[in-house]
Amino acid sequence: MSVKSCEKMEKSQVALTIEVGAPEFEAAIEKAYQKMRKKINVPGFRPGKAPRKIIEGMYGAEVFFEEAINIAFPDAYEAAVQEEKLQVVGYPQVEMVGECTKDGFTFKAVAPVYPEVTLGQYKGLSAPKDEVKVSAADVDERLKVLSDRNTRLVSVEREAKEGDTAVIDFEGFLDGKPFEGGKGENHSLELGSHSFVPGFEEQVVGMKAGDEKDIDITFPEDYHKDLAGKAVVFKVKVHEVKEKEVPTMDDEFAKDVSEFDTLKDLKADLKKKITEERQKAADQAFEDALMEQVAAGITAEVPDAMVENQAHQFVDNFKMQIAQNGIPFDQYMKMTGMDESKLLEDAKEPAQRQVRLDLAVAAIIKAENVEVSDEDVEKEFQSMADQYGMELDMVKKYLQPAQVKDQLITRKAVAIVVDSATATKPEKKAAKKDEEAGEKKPAKKSAKKAATAESGEEKPAKKPAAKKTKKADEESVESK
Template identity: 80%
Template sequence: MSLKSCEKVEKSQVVLTIEVGSAEFEAAIEKAYQKMRKKINVPGFRPGKAPRKVIEGMYGAEVFFEEAINIAFPEAYEAAVKEQELQVVGYPAVEMVGECTKEGFTFKATTPVYPEVTLGEYKGLTAEKDEVKVGAADVNERLKQLQDRNTRLVSVDREAKEGDTAVIDFEGFLDGKPFDGGKGEGHNLELGSHSFVPGFEEQVVGMKAGEEKDLDITFPEDYHADLAGKAVVFKVKVNEVKAKEVPELDDEFAKDVSEFDTLKDLKADLKKQITEERQKDADRAFEDAVMEQAAANITAEIPDAMVENQCRQFLDNFKMQIAQQGIPYDQYMQITGMDEAKLLEDAKEPALRQVKMDLTVAAIIKAENLDATDDEVEAEYKKLAEQYNMDIEMVKKYLPAEQIKDQLVSQKAVAVVVDSANVVVKKASAKKTAKKTTKKADAETAEAEVETAETEAEKDAE
């Protein structure tokens, strides 16, 4: 292989002009012959036994050229890349230069390479950071969630009312004939959930266990074509009526759902949890904001291949998520009517942002001469082992040390930006916070929302 030229062109691409000489091409032709001879029929010879000269005599000296080029190209290209110490980020576009003869051939390979990155301002940046406040309404909302999770359904001997769950058998009839999808047995229907066709649940209200009833229902005009706007009859039997048994919010409840003996202690812990969660969210949002600024300040000609590779990575992650839900990817795409080409197109903008972020982090690592020691890597292994309750050797088996080291160094780069940044505290709004935490926020709740942690503590003490 002889590298004739290496020329940088736009968008971080390099054009390599490479010549494959006669000796190298002859070796490639011999390999092509060994690979292809079994597929070439030559009269008087068993398959694969005809000499190369005989085959070339019958079909021409060029019979093996195409396959030989395919064999010679990768080795020549990789040698040229290595010689120039190029950091390739995609596949090359190849074109032949002149004719291919037994003396060899010349080709051009245009390949995308890792771009040169010039850092802009990345220290002393400024961004807003949400003020973290947790009030009584936040704690009460979290407490309500605990209460809902521990609510039981118990059978009751009375008429069903909204909020109850009716266990029903049903069958729908159109013009006196059953229709597809209109039958169910032992179905748990929460009255007021609006999970059935409009008018259905309302007519089940008032029924008792063992009662049967015909429900006259007209499907909405926007229902699927077969039943849209049609009047049908559902024959319904109520097998059981269940009501919610909501636990009292008292010390006994605290003991049942937590490690605490009193409701007061449970509330204090919930407040601590919410505060920590919101602080993490605020920290993460601030980090994202300043890192996006740092990424916006870099100068780099980003090759399309890097963005396309990131788009593919996003798609692969999406496929993995779908698989984890137990749904075949092709089936999911068919059901949802989604198109892979559209997914990739939509991914271009976030992919470009991610590529710029990665380039920024790498450039900061280089500029700050950041590294991670063996002790830091070992400490991270120990932390992960404790976090996931795994043997440390098992963690090491699945996570190579180099990967851990890369993560630690990247974290240090982000810390350089975040730790030097200026924080503008974004005050929490009483009205906004109340809307976030309660659906029916009255004046008393809104006032409680803006109380400080110290005021809350004083109230608890009283």
């Protein structure tokens, strides 16, 4: 093998012209013969026993050339890449140059390579950073979560009301005939949860244990096509009515749900935890905003292959998340009306940002000569073992030292940016009236969070559930 030329092209691509000589090609032809001979019928010879020269005499010397080229190409290409010290980031586009003979062949491979990166400003940047505040209302909300977890359902001998749970049997009938999926037994239904078809729960309100009732329902027009807009009858029987028994918020409650003896101490601990959570989120958002600036400031011809590879990685990660939730990916695609090509297309923009971020971090590591010692790696292993309550050997079983080292180096590079930066006060989010036009200015769209360089992935955004806002209570937390 010999490299005839190596030319740089636009968008961080390199064109290699590679010649495979007679010795290498002869070896490849022999391998092709050994692979193909069992599939070639030659009169007078058992399958696979015909000599190579007999086969070549019958079908021509070129009979093994195509397979031999496929065999010789990978080794020749890899050797050329190593000889030219190229950092290839994708598959090459290959074309033959001239004719292939017994003396060999020449091919041209155009391959995407790691781009040259010029850093912009990465020190002395500034970005908004939220001031962390925790109100009494925030702590009360967290207490309510604990209260809900410890709320019991107890049977009551009265009519059901909204907020109760009714244990029911039900069966739905369309035109007097039961329909598929319309039957349930001993089903616990929380009245007011809106988990059943509209109008159903409201008609269970007022029933008590032992009552039976026919409930008339008309399915919504956007319901399942077989039932959309149809009027049906549900036969319902109530077995039991249960109400919530909410625990009293006092010292006994604190003892039951925590390691603290008083409600005051529990509140103080909750405030501390909320503060830590919000501080961590504010720090991460500040870091993300800075690194977005650094990534946007680099100069590099990013090859399409890097973006496409990252987009595929995002989609693969998304598939794993769906699988972990117990939903077959094909089924999820049908439910959402999506297809994989659309997912890939949607992933291109975040993939572009992620690639630029990775390039920026790598450039900082090189510029600052960032390194970590074996001792630092060992300390990180121990820290992870302590954090997750695992044996040190078990952590090392799942993580390689090289992985941990890369994470630490990345962390150090990002710290160079963050430690030299200035935090500014965030702009007020409320839209202000334009005095001249008399119109509200459109709220500025926030940038999507960049995936961290450590994880290399970005999870698809989930549609947030609608929440009722509460007026913030900025008073300090006081014990009851």
